[in-house]
Amino acid sequence: MTINYRSFGFQVLVGMLAGGALGFLARALGTGAGGELNGLAVALKTTGSTFVGLLSATVPPLIFAAIVTSIANLRRLENAARLAGQTLLWFAITALIAVSIGIAVGIIVQPGVGVDAGSLASHRPANVGTWLDFLKGLVPANSLGLSANTKIGESGAPSTAISFNTLQIVVISLAIGFATLSLGEKAEPFLAVIRSFLAVMRTILGWIIKLTPIGSAALIGTAVATYGWDMLHQLGSFAAATYLGLGIVLLVVYPVLLLLNGLSPLSFFAKAWPAIQLGFVSRSSVGTLPVTELVVERMGVEKGYAAFAVPLAATTKMDGCASIYPALAAIFVANFYGIPLHLLDYVLIVFVSVLGSAATAGLTGAVVMLTLTLTTLGLPLEGAGLLLAIDPIIDMGRTAVNVAGQVLVATVVAKREGLLDQAAAGDPDTLSAA
Numbered sequence: 001m002t003i004n005y006r007s008f009g010f011q012v013l014v015g016m017l018a019g020g021a022l023g024f025l026a027r028a029l030g031t032g033a034g035g036e037l038n039g040l041a042v043a044l045k046t047t048g049s050t051f052v053g054l055l056s057a058t059v060p061p062l063i064f065a066a067i068v069t070s071i072a073n074l075r076r077l078e079n080a081a082r083l084a085g086q087t088l089l090w091f092a093i094t095a096l097i098a099v100s101i102g103i104a105v106g107i108i109v110q111p112g113v114g115v116d117a118g119s120l121a122s123h124r125p126a127n128v129g130t131w132l133d134f135l136k137g138l139v140p141a142n143s144l145g146l147s148a149n150t151k152i153g154e155s156g157a158p159s160t161a162i163s164f165n166t167l168q169i170v171v172i173s174l175a176i177g178f179a180t181l182s183l184g185e186k187a188e189p190f191l192a193v194i195r196s197f198l199a200v201m202r203t204i205l206g207w208i209i210k211l212t213p214i215g216s217a218a219l220i221g222t223a224v225a226t227y228g229w230d231m232l233h234q235l236g237s238f239a240a241a242t243y244l245g246l247g248i249v250l251l252v253v254y255p256v257l258l259l260l261n262g263l264s265p266l267s268f269f270a271k272a273w274p275a276i277q278l279g280f281v282s283r284s285s286v287g288t289l290p291v292t293e294l295v296v297e298r299m300g301v302e303k304g305y306a307a308f309a310v311p312l313a314a315t316t317k318m319d320g321c322a323s324i325y326p327a328l329a330a331i332f333v334a335n336f337y338g339i340p341l342h343l344l345d346y347v348l349i350v351f352v353s354v355l356g357s358a359a360t361a362g363l364t365g366a367v368v369m370l371t372l373t374l375t376t377l378g379l380p381l382e383g384a385g386l387l388l389a390i391d392p393i394i395d396m397g398r399t400a401v402n403v404a405g406q407v408l409v410a411t412v413v414a415k416r417e418g419l420l421d422q423a424a425a426g427d428p429d430t431l432s433a434a
Helices: 008-029 039-076 080-109 131-137 166-209 212-227 230-234 236-260 265-282 289-298 303-316 320-336 343-355 367-377 382-388 391-416 428-433
Strands: 146-152 158-164
Touching (some): 008 212, 008 265, 265 289, 320 343, 320 367
């Protein structure tokens, strides 16, 4: 097999390997007398945070433009209401399967049992998700989805940080999208501007994505330099259980669902790999959105439906972050504190995972979803602090599964509704007849 050394995938792989090596070197160099990071560690951390910052800067306008245009595109589709219903149904079906596997793996592996409490610092996370906060978060505080947080620093001086509430942006975008849909031709001038804006944002994001090999090297290097393998050793059972659950969903459940719908798993993964790979290194489903939509279209999904399903999935379809991870994390925390879980607790985990996934909103990390699960079960929130140290490493696998699930649902629904070019999708029947 010939290796294309200029391919994006090969460049990212080289970046990841180089980042791991640089991370070990930075860790070996140690810290200064005052605990300050060495130059290599600072360079890795700065480069990685800059890459993530660039991705994050494109998220709010990209979500707004993508969702508004995707809703408006429904007028081009027949049976739009049925397509939307089928999409949401498959979101729920795959989430239910994923959380069930997460619970099963947790019950079998029992992560958290035997972990040395004295070696792990725990604290309550700064941001805690509750059902009240989730419901309040659905109501936009302003038209831009802006929020401000004021904190008191170590010097006693207050500092205010302005951020975007992604969940509110989704709600605002859905409202405007449906408004344009109801206005019909009257909204075309507005939609023309939004479509042009979306094209501009995708171009900018395309430039940022070209930096992925460098960004992935810095992010993985920082994770290795910061945590090494000592922390992974203490939390090894949880990390292993998480990646086991993610692997089962990605490599067993998804292929089975594809085969049951007459689709080729090999062709699916061959086409979906660029998006899955970018999701792994960027840790952002929304940041991966343009690549995911391109992959879905190349899969043979009708463009109008892809333009609707992918943006919606990128903000609400999270099999990794919102299903497998919170289930395993809840079992880990319960085992760590010696709190038994009963049947009703597992039912609550399923309920939170299927209905609360929008809380993750396609961004890096899953702290909101994790704390939402822990508060629903009445488990100590300090348990979330135990898992935050290795969260960046685990989040890579979670996001890769998120993205794969987003491509899967769009492809499966398109196949079932006759919106799939079966030859492009690698349909086994079509291939055998060719």
